[in-house]
Amino acid sequence: MIPIEKLQLKEVSSTYSSGEEKLPVLDRVSLSVGAGEFVSVIGPSGSGKSTILKIAAGLLNPDRGKVFIDSSDITGNPQLVGYMPQQDLLFPWKTLKQNAALPLLAAKTKKKEAYARVEEMLPVFGLEGFADYYPYQLSGGMRQRTALMRTMLIDSDLMLLDEPFGALDALTRENMQDWLLRIWERFKRSALFVTHSIDEAIYLSDRVCVISERPGKNVLEQVIELPRPRKKELLTTEKFTSYKQMLIDALSVKS
Amino acid sequence: MKKWASIKSNLPAAVFLGLIVILWELISRAAAVPAYILPAPTEIAVALGDNFLLLIAHTRVTLAAVLSGLALAVLTACILAVAMDRWKPLKQALYPVLVISQSIPIFALAPLMLIWFGVGLLPKILIVTLVCFFPLAVNLVEGLSQVDPEAIDLMQTMKANRWMIMISVQLPFAMPFFFSGLKIAATYSVLGAIIGEWLGARAGLGIYMLRAMNSFRTSHLFASVIVVILLSLALFKLVELAGWASMPWQRQSKDQMEG
Structure with a gap:
C-alpha cells in the first residue's frame, strides 16, 4: 500500500540572493510528512531550515524541485497552513x-x-x-x-513550526513540548517541526530528518520508535540515548 | 514618580527661560530701549492682558483654518499613502513628485492660493494642508512599508486578503509613524495659517500681527507671538495625548523607558 503523504518536498533547491551575492541555501532536499505524522528537521544554524518551511508553505518559490500538499503541486503558491514562525509574531x-x-x-x-x-x-x-x-x-x-x-x-491539518520554543528558557521549553504533544494528539494534525535541539527532536517526533550545513542537504532520516504518549522518563532510556548518539554523529559529518 | 521625573527634566529649560526674561527686563529698563524696538516683558504682559479678548477672537479665526487644514491633510495623506502602498507603480510615480513639491517654498505657493481662491478661509485651509501633508504622507508611507515581512507571510498562510493585512497589520504598525508625522505637521500648521493670513485676510493672528507691526505697537506683536507659541504647544501636546490614547500597546515600553 502507498502511504498517504500530507506534505512532500521533492529535490528542492534554493538560493538566497541579495544584490550581486548568491548564496546556495538548500541543495536537493527531499522530505515528506505522512498524515498525522510528526516530523522534525534538525540541522546546524544557518542550514536553511526556515527556508524549508517557507517553501513548504508555498511562501517561497524554490529554484528547483516541487512541493506537494495532498498530492497537488503547490510550489510557490501560499497555502492555508498552520505556519508558526520563529518569533511568536x-x-x-x-x-x-x-x-x-x-x-x-x-x-x-x-x-x-x-x-x-x-x-x-x-x-x-x-x-x-x-x-x-x-x-x-x-x-x-x-x-x-x-x-x-x-x-x-x-x-488546515498541516502544521509548520519554525523553532517555536527557541527563545524560551529551558524549563518553560520542556513544559511547552508537552503542551505541543498533547495539542497535537488532540487535534490529530500532521506536523513539520524545525529545531536545533536534538533532545527536542527525538522527544517530539515520529521521524527526524538531519540536514547538513549550508547548503543544506539530506544527511539522515531516522524513525523514532518510542511509545506514545511520550513521557519525560524516556529522556534517560537507553533507546533515547542511542538515537541521540546517532543524530550527533550525523550532525558532525561535514558536507 | 513619573510626574516628578517629567518636572525634573523640564526644570533646566524653565530656569534658563526665566533667567532670559529677567535679564531682558533689566536690560530694557537700564538701557531705556524704546518700546517700539524692544518692549520689556512687563509691557508685553500688559499688552497681552489689555487685548486678551481681541486676541482670542483672532485666534479662533486662525484655529479654524489650522484645524480644517490639518484634518484635510490627514485625510489626503492617509488615502494617498495607502494607495501608494497598494499599487507600487503609483508610489514610483508619485513619491518623487511629492519630494520635489516640498522644495517649492510656501511663500511662492501661498500667493497663488490667494489668486485662485480669494481672501476667505479656503486658501488658508489649503496652505495649511500643503504644509502638513508632506510629513504625514512620508511617515505613513514609511510605516506601511516597514512591516516585518514575516508578519505578512503569516497572514498569507491564513489566506487573509490584502485589505485585511492592511487594516489589521500594516495600519496599526504605522500608527507611531503617523503620530510622529502629525506632531511635526501640527507645529507647521499654525505657521502655515499665519503665512496665509499675512498675504491677505480679514481676521486672524496673522492680521493682528500685521496691524501691530504697521502701527509700531511692538509689544502687541510680541503678545501675538506668545499666543502663537502657546497655540503650537497646545496642538503638539494634544497630538501626543491622542497618540497615547489610541495606542494602548505603546504605553508599556514608554513607561519602562522612563521608569
Whole structure:
C-alpha cells in the first residue's frame, strides 16, 4: 500500500540572493510528512531550515524541485497552513483574543462567533482569564501558547513550526513540548517541526530528518520508535540515548 | 514618580527661560530701549492682558483654518499613502513628485492660493494642508512599508486578503509613524495659517500681527507671538495625548523607558 503523504518536498533547491551575492541555501532536499505524522528537521544554524518551511508553505518559490500538499503541486503558491514562525509574531496592538481570532476572521467567520470560539479554546491552552490582555502583559510561555492556539485555529491539518520554543528558557521549553504533544494528539494534525535541539527532536517526533550545513542537504532520516504518549522518563532510556548518539554523529559529518 | 521625573527634566529649560526674561527686563529698563524696538516683558504682559479678548477672537479665526487644514491633510495623506502602498507603480510615480513639491517654498505657493481662491478661509485651509501633508504622507508611507515581512507571510498562510493585512497589520504598525508625522505637521500648521493670513485676510493672528507691526505697537506683536507659541504647544501636546490614547500597546515600553 502507498502511504498517504500530507506534505512532500521533492529535490528542492534554493538560493538566497541579495544584490550581486548568491548564496546556495538548500541543495536537493527531499522530505515528506505522512498524515498525522510528526516530523522534525534538525540541522546546524544557518542550514536553511526556515527556508524549508517557507517553501513548504508555498511562501517561497524554490529554484528547483516541487512541493506537494495532498498530492497537488503547490510550489510557490501560499497555502492555508498552520505556519508558526520563529518569533511568536503576536501583534502588539491586538489583545490575546484578537490575535488568536485572526485566522477565523481571515476565513470570514463573524467576529462574535470567532471570539466565542477563542474563548472556548482558552482553557485547552491554559489561558483562561487572559483573553483581553495585550501580548506585552503575558509571559513568554503564554505568548507562545497564544501563538500555538492561533496556529490551531487555522483550518488546515498541516502544521509548520519554525523553532517555536527557541527563545524560551529551558524549563518553560520542556513544559511547552508537552503542551505541543498533547495539542497535537488532540487535534490529530500532521506536523513539520524545525529545531536545533536534538533532545527536542527525538522527544517530539515520529521521524527526524538531519540536514547538513549550508547548503543544506539530506544527511539522515531516522524513525523514532518510542511509545506514545511520550513521557519525560524516556529522556534517560537507553533507546533515547542511542538515537541521540546517532543524530550527533550525523550532525558532525561535514558536507 | 513619573510626574516628578517629567518636572525634573523640564526644570533646566524653565530656569534658563526665566533667567532670559529677567535679564531682558533689566536690560530694557537700564538701557531705556524704546518700546517700539524692544518692549520689556512687563509691557508685553500688559499688552497681552489689555487685548486678551481681541486676541482670542483672532485666534479662533486662525484655529479654524489650522484645524480644517490639518484634518484635510490627514485625510489626503492617509488615502494617498495607502494607495501608494497598494499599487507600487503609483508610489514610483508619485513619491518623487511629492519630494520635489516640498522644495517649492510656501511663500511662492501661498500667493497663488490667494489668486485662485480669494481672501476667505479656503486658501488658508489649503496652505495649511500643503504644509502638513508632506510629513504625514512620508511617515505613513514609511510605516506601511516597514512591516516585518514575516508578519505578512503569516497572514498569507491564513489566506487573509490584502485589505485585511492592511487594516489589521500594516495600519496599526504605522500608527507611531503617523503620530510622529502629525506632531511635526501640527507645529507647521499654525505657521502655515499665519503665512496665509499675512498675504491677505480679514481676521486672524496673522492680521493682528500685521496691524501691530504697521502701527509700531511692538509689544502687541510680541503678545501675538506668545499666543502663537502657546497655540503650537497646545496642538503638539494634544497630538501626543491622542497618540497615547489610541495606542494602548505603546504605553508599556514608554513607561519602562522612563521608569
